[in-house]
Amino acid sequence: xxxxxxxxxxxxxxxxxxxxAGNLIQARVDLVxxxxxxxxxxxxxxxxxxxxGVFDPDRIVVTPxxxxxxxxxxxxxxxxxxxxxxxxNGIKHYYELGRHGICHALxxxxxxxxxxxxxxxxxxxxxxxxxxxxxxxxxxxxxLAAVLYTGELWFKVPESIKVTIVGQLPDGVYSKDIVLxxxxxxxxxxxxxxxxxxxxxxLGQLSMEARMTITNMAIEAGAKSAVMTVDQVTHDYLKxxxxxxxxxxxxxxxxxxxxxxxxxxVSHLAPLVATxxxxxxxxxxxxxxSDDLVPVDQVYIGSCTNGRIEDLRVxxxxxxxxxxxxxxxxxxxxxxSTVWKQAHDEGLFNIFYEAGCVVSTATCGxxxxxxxxxxxxxxxxxxxxxxxxxxRMGHKDALVxxxxxxxxxxxxxxxxxADPRDYL
Amino acid sequence: MQGRVHLFKRDHINTDEIIxxxxxxxxxxxxxxxxxxxxxxxxxxxxxxxxxMLVAGENFGCGSSREHAIWALxxxxxxxxxxxxxxxxxxxxxxxxxxxxxxxxxxxxxVQDGDxxxxxxxxxLVTNRSQNKTYSFPPHSPFLQGIYAAGGLLKxxxxxxxxxxxxx
Ligand code: SF4
Numbered sequence: 038x039x040x041x042x043x044x045x046x047x048x049x050x051x052x053x054x055x056x057x058a059g060n061l062i063q064a065r066v067d068l069v070x071x072x073x074x075x076x077x078x079x080x081x082x083x084x085x086x087x088x089x090g091v092f093d094p095d096r097i098v099v100t101p102x103x104x105x106x107x108x109x110x111x112x113x114x115x116x117x118x119x120x121x122x123x124x125x126n127g128i129k130h131y132y133e134l135g136r137h138g139i140c141h142a143l144x145x146x147x148x149x150x151x152x153x154x155x156x157x158x159x160x161x162x163x164x165x166x167x168x169x170x171x172x173x174x175x176x177x178x179x180x181l182a183a184v185l186y187t188g189e190l191w192f193k194v195p196e197s198i199k200v201t202i203v204g205q206l207p208d209g210v211y212s213k214d215i216v217l218x219x220x221x222x223x224x225x226x227x228x229x230x231x232x233x234x235x236x237x238x239x240l241g242q243l244s245m246e247a248r249m250t251i252t253n254m255a256i257e258a259g260a261k262s263a264v265m266t267v268d269q270v271t272h273d274y275l276k277x278x279x280x281x282x283x284x285x286x287x288x289x290x291x292x293x294x295x296x297x298x299x300x301x302x303v304s305h306l307a308p309l310v311a312t313x314x315x316x317x318x319x320x321x322x323x324x325x326x327s328d329d330l331v332p333v334d335q336v337y338i339g340s341c342t343n344g345r346i347e348d349l350r351v352x353x354x355x356x357x358x359x360x361x362x363x364x365x366x367x368x369x370x371x372x373x374s375t376v377w378k379q380a381h382d383e384g385l386f387n388i389f390y391e392a393g394c395v396v397s398t399a400t401c402g403x404x405x406x407x408x409x410x411x412x413x414x415x416x417x418x419x420x421x422x423x424x425x426x427x428x429r430m431g432h433k434d435a436l437v438x439x440x441x442x443x444x445x446x447x448x449x450x451x452x453x454x455a456d457p458r459d460y461l
Numbered sequence: 462m463q464g465r466v467h468l469f470k471r472d473h474i475n476t477d478e479i480i481x482x483x484x485x486x487x488x489x490x491x492x493x494x495x496x497x498x499x500x501x502x503x504x505x506x507x508x509x510x511x512x513x514m515l516v517a518g519e520n521f522g523c524g525s526s527r528e529h530a531i532w533a534l535x536x537x538x539x540x541x542x543x544x545x546x547x548x549x550x551x552x553x554x555x556x557x558x559x560x561x562x563x564x565x566x567x568x569x570x571x572v573q574d575g576d577x578x579x580x581x582x583x584x585x586l587v588t589n590r591s592q593n594k595t596y597s598f599p600p601h602s603p604f605l606q607g608i609y610a611a612g613g614l615l616k617x618x619x620x621x622x623x624x625x626x627x628x629x
């Protein structure tokens with residue numbers, strides 16, 4: 038019987054047990070991602086249990102991102118505790134403000150993610166890294182503490198869903214639209230406890246950045262992890278960031294066992310909007326009800342889903358020579374310091390300024406209702422982020438619509454949710 | 462264990478609803494507890510008493526990985542959550558904290574708010590004293606039972622600290 042990509046990745050790291058779907062195993066973890074919200078509790082737990090030190094200071098990557106620059110005293114103290122722990126344990130890969138970024142954009146950009154790894158992060162969107170042919174999943178603080186100390190973790194080996202993406206992506210339609218379509222078909226728990234394994238010719242047309250938008254949202258269908266096969270695009274992205282000798286490429290056997298197979302044909306896909314409440318509420322713009330086509334208060338462009346340079350370029354191409362609608366505010370958050378610098382050097386900030394947008398430093402900020410764009414009750418936000426649960430970006434009675442960067446930009450210009458194809 | 466039910470008869474209750482992100486700048490249970498379930502029911506923390514139980518629908522605890530969701534509930538006195546199903550990170554976090562959760566398909570349709578439940582974890586049996594009904598659930602695997610028995614994953618690790626892998 039053939040093995041899935043996920044089973045092979047876990048089998049290569051198994052310490053005890055057998056890496057077949059459904060089994061509990063103990064596995065080695067190659068890389069651990071830490072940020073300032075879920076890691077400080079882990080640090081405290083380790084200390085409380087008399088567990089000192091970390092398994093390997095070179096296999097831990099740390100960046101503050103959620104509430105930085107610190108929004109209040111409590112969050113400043115979290116960031117301080119994280120820094121202190123980094124210093125005490127000689128952790129080399131620490132990204133201080135100025136070089137920091139939203140974790141899931143930063144780690145791949147800085148070459149920490151390489152094919153064949155097992156990665157865990159103290160954050161649910163750690164599934165993002167699967168775009169590079171790695172097993173990666175998000176965990177809470179206790180799991181994080183355990184893996185920081187032992188370099189191992191228990192896993193239930195997930196069953197896999199085979200997702201095949203076919204067809205030529207039309208102009209004005211992006212990988213965000215593909216993943217919104219997929220999640221709408223799966224439902225928010227359609228892949229619960231399972232892995233999503235991506236196949237299909239369309240992936241070859243997508244950059245690594247576009248692929249990461251897809252793997253990023255696997256958790257929004259309840260998935261444990263997502264994985265794509267390494268190809269030339271992966272190699273080109275990793276050139277200069279990582280050394281080929283360091284990585285191992287796995288792929289699923291032709292006769293691998295999947296619990297389900299699902300094909301998404303993108304050739305007739307239109308830009309999608311996930312209406313408030315759940316990321317699985319995807320609808321075409323044409324099918325939105327008049328209730329949804331109300332004036333928008335805020336457009337938010339950023340996050341680990343869509344704050345990369347490609348995203349900002351698309352936004353700039355639509356905003357160039359235009360102004361955002363009166364009464365609407367647009368907040369643009371480059372996902373990392375490097376993206377910020379690139380956008381600056383390419384002159385995108387000028388376009389954003391002329392259009393009437395505000396640009397911030399890299400932060401999770403308003404994506405999780407932290408700061409820098411928190412919503413008031415009754416406000417309407419169109420956002421490139423990944424979650425639109427009630428209360429996610431601020432008041433529980435604020436409404437959040439999830440879209441691609443292009444749709445966000447078109448909306449900012451028009452004042453109501455708009456089809457980006459009218460602005461290309 | 463025994464307790465009174467607070468019924469949240471809804472699917473996909475997410476961690477943002479259990480504890481909003483704006484409270485994640487702290488992680489002590491007592492402070493988090495003041496805001497448990499606030500987004501759905503601001504009065505919940507006033508009603509909940511030590512030993513109470515939550516009953517909810519499918520995919521309870523979906524969304525972010527914040528373990529603060531467990532700590533907020535435990536801090537508020539909740540001793541167990543029974544749901545039709547759980548999201549996977551919440552499930553792991555519960556096990557790792559030795560916080561009792563029971564996955565019982567259909568439970569949210571059968572239990573009423575205020576019912577008194579008695580749970581026998583070893584037998585995998587819930588007795589509804591108010592309705593004279595019973596529901597069963599499969600016991601945890603021996604591996605997970607080991608984590609519960611130790612009082613959580615880190616206690617388990619601390620007990621085995623000698624076996625730790627250290628970088629060469
Ligand atoms: S940008 Fe949003 S979804 Fe991504 S890590 Fe930050 S808070 Fe989480």
